[in-house]
Amino acid sequence: MSGMVKLLDEIAGVDGGVVESRLPGVRFFKETRHVARRPMLYNPGICIVVSGHKVAYVGGQTFRYDVDNYLVTSVAMPFECESFPSQENPLLGMFIDIDIGQLNNLISMMERQDNPSVAVSNGRQLAIGPSAMDADMKDAAVKLVKALQSEQEARILGPGLVREVYYRALCGNQAPVLYSLVRGSGSFSQVARIIHMMEGSYSEKFDIQQLADSVHMSVSAFHKAFKDITADSPLQYLKKIRLSRARDLIVQQGMKAYLAADEVGYESPSQFSREFKRYFGRSPAELMRDVRSS
Numbered sequence: 001m002s003g004m005v006k007l008l009d010e011i012a013g014v015d016g017g018v019v020e021s022r023l024p025g026v027r028f029f030k031e032t033r034h035v036a037r038r039p040m041l042y043n044p045g046i047c048i049v050v051s052g053h054k055v056a057y058v059g060g061q062t063f064r065y066d067v068d069n070y071l072v073t074s075v076a077m078p079f080e081c082e083s084f085p086s087q088e089n090p091l092l093g094m095f096i097d098i099d100i101g102q103l104n105n106l107i108s109m110m111e112r113q114d115n116p117s118v119a120v121s122n123g124r125q126l127a128i129g130p131s132a133m134d135a136d137m138k139d140a141a142v143k144l145v146k147a148l149q150s151e152q153e154a155r156i157l158g159p160g161l162v163r164e165v166y167y168r169a170l171c172g173n174q175a176p177v178l179y180s181l182v183r184g185s186g187s188f189s190q191v192a193r194i195i196h197m198m199e200g201s202y203s204e205k206f207d208i209q210q211l212a213d214s215v216h217m218s219v220s221a222f223h224k225a226f227k228d229i230t231a232d233s234p235l236q237y238l239k240k241i242r243l244s245r246a247r248d249l250i251v252q253q254g255m256k257a258y259l260a261a262d263e264v265g266y267e268s269p270s271q272f273s274r275e276f277k278r279y280f281g282r283s284p285a286e287l288m289r290d291v292r293s294s
Helices: 002-011 100-111 135-147 151-156 156-170 175-182 187-200 209-216 219-230 234-254 257-263 269-280 284-293
Strands: 018-020 026-031 034-044 044-051 053-058 062-065 070-072 077-084 089-095 128-132
Touching: 002 026, 002 089, 002 135, 002 234, 018 070, 034 234, 034 269, 044 053, 044 156, 044 284, 053 089, 062 128, 077 234, 135 151, 135 156, 135 187, 151 156, 151 284, 156 175, 175 187, 187 209, 187 219, 187 234, 187 257, 209 219, 209 234, 219 234, 234 257, 234 269, 234 284, 257 269, 257 284, 269 284
Parallel strands: none
Antiparallel strands: 018 026, 026 089, 034 077, 044 070, 044 089, 053 062, 053 077, 070 128
16 A cells, blocks of 8 residues: 555645545545544545544444555444544545445446345444455555546546445445445335435424334334434434534635524524534634634
């Protein structure tokens, strides 16, 4: 991975930054200083680290992702994360969004849809977890990063190389959650689809009874299945999604706090400010001051 470290170090941008690559859906990141544990939101995707390491904290569990393990998230996941650059090297890596259509197509070609052993059983299964970085995944990741050095190669080879990364993930430890995301029929699959719908319409109001009814579950069974997947109740999950999206609006678009609150579905600006500070450790006003001064 040493060659990949050099390539990523050159293109990953400034310290603490996330840089869009030449291919939509692939981003690079770089950190040179330790970043303390803080709330994060990962979209469905594959996070590959080539130098340093990260630790994810989810529902009492911890997952380390580094040169030996990549992280897979099969639904949008709010969780806490800590970044650890090494003394010699910065934290470097890339995040690849998961395209559900491409994933579905690959699974069809792999002819796994009739193999029930691949899908998540009705036991507990978080929608986030590490997978071993084997030689095949390393090779796929290196080829992708190399192709993204060139506009032409990114355009011509990039989509196929992302597809290869998907394929390698479907052969790894997290294959069951990826398979169940698009093809399974158990509680994981049913609730994961509800989660995807909630994340896509987070500013709307949701009736938990109606959501449970839509997957033919009691409210208590729905709550349990939801928490098994996300480590949060449905309402806790929705609140974290809203707060995270509001933070993005403030940081990335310079939106005022009360407008961001309204945009993500809060009716009370004061409630938004209280919950924002409780979750992120500082108020929206403090964040806005930091954004303006940076």
